[in-house]
Amino acid sequence: xADAEIIPLGTRGRPGRGTGLDKPSSAAxxxxxxxxxxxxxxxxxxxxxxxxxxxxxxxxxDSTTAAANGAAPVAATGAxxxxxxxxxxxxxxxxxxxxxxxxGAASGPAPGSPDAPRAEPVDGAATTDPSDAAAPSxxxxxxxxxxxxxxxxxxxxxxGGAAVEVFGDDGEQRLAELLAFLRRRVTGDYVVDEYGFxxxxxxRFFLAALRPIAEKWFRIEVRGAENIPTDGGALVVSNHSxxxxxxxxxxxxxxxxxxxxxxxxxxxxxxxKMPIVSELARKGGATxxxxxxxxxxxxxxxxxxxxxxxxxxxxxxxxxxYKLQRFGRGGFVSAAMRTGVPIxxxxxxxxxxxxxxxxxxxxxxxxxxVPYIPITPLFPWLGPLGLVPLPSKWLIEFGEPIRTDSxxxxxxxxxxxxxxxxxxxxxxxxxxxxxxxxxxxxxxx
Amino acid sequence: xxxxxxxTGVSRELGQRFARGLTADPDVDRVVGxxxxxxxGDLTGVQFVxxxxxxxxxxxxxxxxxxxxxxHMSVVATPDGASGRASMKELNVIGTMQLLAACQRAAGVxxxxxxxxxxxxxxxxxxxxxxxxDMAPKRLPRAGYAKDAYEVEGxxxxxxxxxxxxxxxxxxxxxxxxxxxxxxxSQYFRLPVxxxxxxxxxxxxxxxxxxxxxxxxxxxxxxxxxxxxxxGDGVLMLSQALRRLGRPTLPLPGFxxxxxxxxxxxxxxxxxxxxxxxxxxYGRGVDTTAAAEVLGFRPALTTAEAFADFVDxxxxxxxxxxxxxxxxxxxLDRAAARTSATTELTGGGRG
Numbered sequence: 001x002a003d004a005e006i007i008p009l010g011t012r013g014r015p016g017r018g019t020g021l022d023k024p025s026s027a028a029x030x031x032x033x034x035x036x037x038x039x040x041x042x043x044x045x046x047x048x049x050x051x052x053x054x055x056x057x058x059x060x061x062d063s064t065t066a067a068a069n070g071a072a073p074v075a076a077t078g079a080x081x082x083x084x085x086x087x088x089x090x091x092x093x094x095x096x097x098x099x100x101x102x103x104g105a106a107s108g109p110a111p112g113s114p115d116a117p118r119a120e121p122v123d124g125a126a127t128t129d130p131s132d133a134a135a136p137s138x139x140x141x142x143x144x145x146x147x148x149x150x151x152x153x154x155x156x157x158x159x160g161g162a163a164v165e166v167f168g169d170d171g172e173q174r175l176a177e178l179l180a181f182l183r184r185r186v187t188g189d190y191v192v193d194e195y196g197f198x199x200x201x202x203x204r205f206f207l208a209a210l211r212p213i214a215e216k217w218f219r220i221e222v223r224g225a226e227n228i229p230t231d232g233g234a235l236v237v238s239n240h241s242x243x244x245x246x247x248x249x250x251x252x253x254x255x256x257x258x259x260x261x262x263x264x265x266x267x268x269x270x271x272x273k274m275p276i277v278s279e280l281a282r283k284g285g286a287t288x289x290x291x292x293x294x295x296x297x298x299x300x301x302x303x304x305x306x307x308x309x310x311x312x313x314x315x316x317x318x319x320x321x322y323k324l325q326r327f328g329r330g331g332f333v334s335a336a337m338r339t340g341v342p343i344x345x346x347x348x349x350x351x352x353x354x355x356x357x358x359x360x361x362x363x364x365x366x367x368x369x370v371p372y373i374p375i376t377p378l379f380p381w382l383g384p385l386g387l388v389p390l391p392s393k394w395l396i397e398f399g400e401p402i403r404t405d406s407x408x409x410x411x412x413x414x415x416x417x418x419x420x421x422x423x424x425x426x427x428x429x430x431x432x433x434x435x436x437x438x439x440x441x442x443x444x445x
Numbered sequence: 446x447x448x449x450x451x452x453t454g455v456s457r458e459l460g461q462r463f464a465r466g467l468t469a470d471p472d473v474d475r476v477v478g479x480x481x482x483x484x485x486g487d488l489t490g491v492q493f494v495x496x497x498x499x500x501x502x503x504x505x506x507x508x509x510x511x512x513x514x515x516x517h518m519s520v521v522a523t524p525d526g527a528s529g530r531a532s533m534k535e536l537n538v539i540g541t542m543q544l545l546a547a548c549q550r551a552a553g554v555x556x557x558x559x560x561x562x563x564x565x566x567x568x569x570x571x572x573x574x575x576x577x578x579d580m581a582p583k584r585l586p587r588a589g590y591a592k593d594a595y596e597v598e599g600x601x602x603x604x605x606x607x608x609x610x611x612x613x614x615x616x617x618x619x620x621x622x623x624x625x626x627x628x629x630x631s632q633y634f635r636l637p638v639x640x641x642x643x644x645x646x647x648x649x650x651x652x653x654x655x656x657x658x659x660x661x662x663x664x665x666x667x668x669x670x671x672x673x674x675x676x677g678d679g680v681l682m683l684s685q686a687l688r689r690l691g692r693p694t695l696p697l698p699g700f701x702x703x704x705x706x707x708x709x710x711x712x713x714x715x716x717x718x719x720x721x722x723x724x725x726x727y728g729r730g731v732d733t734t735a736a737a738e739v740l741g742f743r744p745a746l747t748t749a750e751a752f753a754d755f756v757d758x759x760x761x762x763x764x765x766x767x768x769x770x771x772x773x774x775x776x777l778d779r780a781a782a783r784t785s786a787t788t789e790l791t792g793g794g795r796g
Binding site: 185186187188189190191192193194195196198269272273274275276277278279282283287288290292293296 | 570571572573574575577580642643644645646648679680681682684685686687688689691698699727728730
């Protein structure tokens with residue numbers, strides 16, 4: 001310790017020759033040309049808003065302090081104060097980057113030389129610096145003030161013109177529709193069904209946002225769309241995968257593309273427990289996966305989607321991809337039997353690869369009350385970027401509908417029959433998954 | 446021979462209007478109104494008996510007046526006066542017990558109509574979209590009005606078991622709303638800035654106050670045994686209702702909502718109980734098929750119409766933001782009109 005001690009020499013450890021005070025010494029101030037008072041004033045003005053400080057200082061004195069600032073290496077004795085002034089002038093400098101370096105450059109060769117001819121340009125540069133800074137900002141402010149002054153009519157015609165450009169020739173009609181839509185949203189003048197499904201929002205926002213993802217990102221190929229009934233109740237049963245239930249959304253998009261019908265998903269109760277997600281889910285047409293709701297929707301003639309694997313399917317490790325998990329307790333089959341609607345098996349290939357689940361943090365998941373905390377090759381390492389799904393190639397195949405209306409009354413109360421039908425649906429989906437995997441050239445192909 | 450109807454809770458606005466309306470009915474001979482406090486308003490034609498249903502005096506009233514129909518409207522959701530929740534619970538639960546005990550002893554009683562509430566279904570994330578009458582709440586109510594209503598229903602079921610000769614009609618009414626009604630929900634909608642739960646949008650159903658009176662009258666006269674959900678058709682989302690109301694909203698996270706609720710409760714601006722917070726978070730829907738098919742009653746106004754009537758009643762002075770919203774809507778309309786005009790012009794120029 002003792003051998004490493006540094007004994008300061010003279011300056012008490014501060015660099016430079018000064019006393020270590022943060023004001024220039026009187027000798028240093030006297031060395032600087034011009035009145036000392038101005039220098040001191042400039043130094044004290046640092047505390048006040050910086051933009052005006054150099055301008056407020058009197059003409060020559062100001063220019064000289066500015067010059068001293070520029071010539072910092074020379075007037076190094078006043079390091080504290082002048083540095084602060086330079087910093088103070090800093091904020092104005094970016095406003096006009098041309099004049100600030102000019103001032104620095106001009107004051108560079110003229111450090112401390114009080115000769116008038118050379119000081120004049122420096123003075124000019126230095127004093128115009130703040131005024132320059134103020135001058136462009138004033139017109140800028142003026143134009144900013146003028147901006148709202150554009151007549152509303154001009155705006156409207158511009159928007160109208162833009163609408164024609166963007167939407168084509170029926171642009172004005174489309175725009176009027178859009179405005180009518182906005183009006184309905186603002187005044188609450190729209191209708192939701194008893195599950196909270198908001199068809200307008202689903203069509204205009206959710207589907208519109210998901211369609212490009214389905215088409216461009218996942219390049220979804222749909223097979224067997226003719227197996228989806230075009231009217232009446234039906235139950236679409238699908239495999240579940242991908243860490244985040246993107247497959248449900250994409251199936252909904254695919255069905256709407258091919259039949260124009262809305263898929264009404266049955267969601268786990270966690271979905272309705274989470275804020276924002278629950279709101280979006282209800283607006284998007286989902287309801288709680290319980291027998292009451294399923295039967296109600298099916299007998300109401302809706303196209304209901306169910307993912308019987310639930311969290312076991314969606315949160316399975318990547319190594320188990322395309323291996324169907326247990327199909328719940330077969331509640332979906334009994335719901336379909338009671339309402340006599342067909343079951344449409346749906347197999348989705350590609351969703352497994354969007355977020356390959358390679359790890360899990362069970363303790364954190366328990367703490368947060370969620371089924372799993374996913375670790376993928378990109379998440380959480382890349383932060384939000386890790387949330388971008390990998391662009392795997394998707395194949396969705398709808399199988400031949402399995403009729404349930406041929407069973408006699410009370411078949412839903414026969415557990416053995418329900419289990420058999422459940423297994424039949426599960427086997428169908430599993431076999432279709434294998435054949436689709438054989439047909440797929442590569443994961444991202 | 447006409448009916449003799451005993452109505453409890455006639456000093457409240459709703460009971461008063463119901464009792465008065467009943468006197469006009471040709472099937473009804475006499476209407477006996479019972480309440481603890483004397484009625485403030487007009488009770489013409491109603492025989493008022495000042496009696497507390499919380500003590501056995503009520504049995505004497507029933508026997509003396511030869512009552513054959515009892516309409517129990519004293520299960521209240523709004524704590525009244527300074528005594529607050531304690532007396533409300535007393536009135537709801539003990540009052541019902543005494544009334545039912547009296548009815549059980551009175552051989553002349555043939556009909557019992559109880560006004561209950563859809564609050565008994567609770568509100569949680571695990572609720573089915575639409576409750577039918579045979580469904581139980583996912584979580585039993587632990588406090589407040591919901592618990593009262595739940596217990597009252599239990600006593601009524603017990604009574605129905607012990608007196609199978611009495612027709613018991615239990616009406617689970619959705620939140621009633623209207624220009625003249627005061628309920629926790631109407632107080633909520635009257636707040637100048639309306640707090641909502643961030644990230645949730647509740648499904649709401651309303652029953653207009655005139656429909657509420659109609660269904661009570663219908664149940665009193667029809668005498669259909671059973672429990673029925675009564676609500677206006679259709680569903681409004683809370684966000685949608687608030688837009689129609691045109692009041693500024695303040696979305697708060699769920700945990701903040703309950704503390705804000707207790708502050709609002711203390712200022713007595715509105716009763717903001719935990720069960721109401723749950724209701725405003727998850728909402729509730731009830732299936733009214735049984736009421737239409739078995740009871741034979743359909744509300745005249747839908748949920749949206751009932752709410753529209755309530756919104757109209759708030760008057761223009763209070764709802765400046767709604768005018769703002771309307772103005773914005775008007776601006777959009779004008780913009781739409783002008784756009785089509787200008788694009789026609791530009792389209793003409795191009796053509």
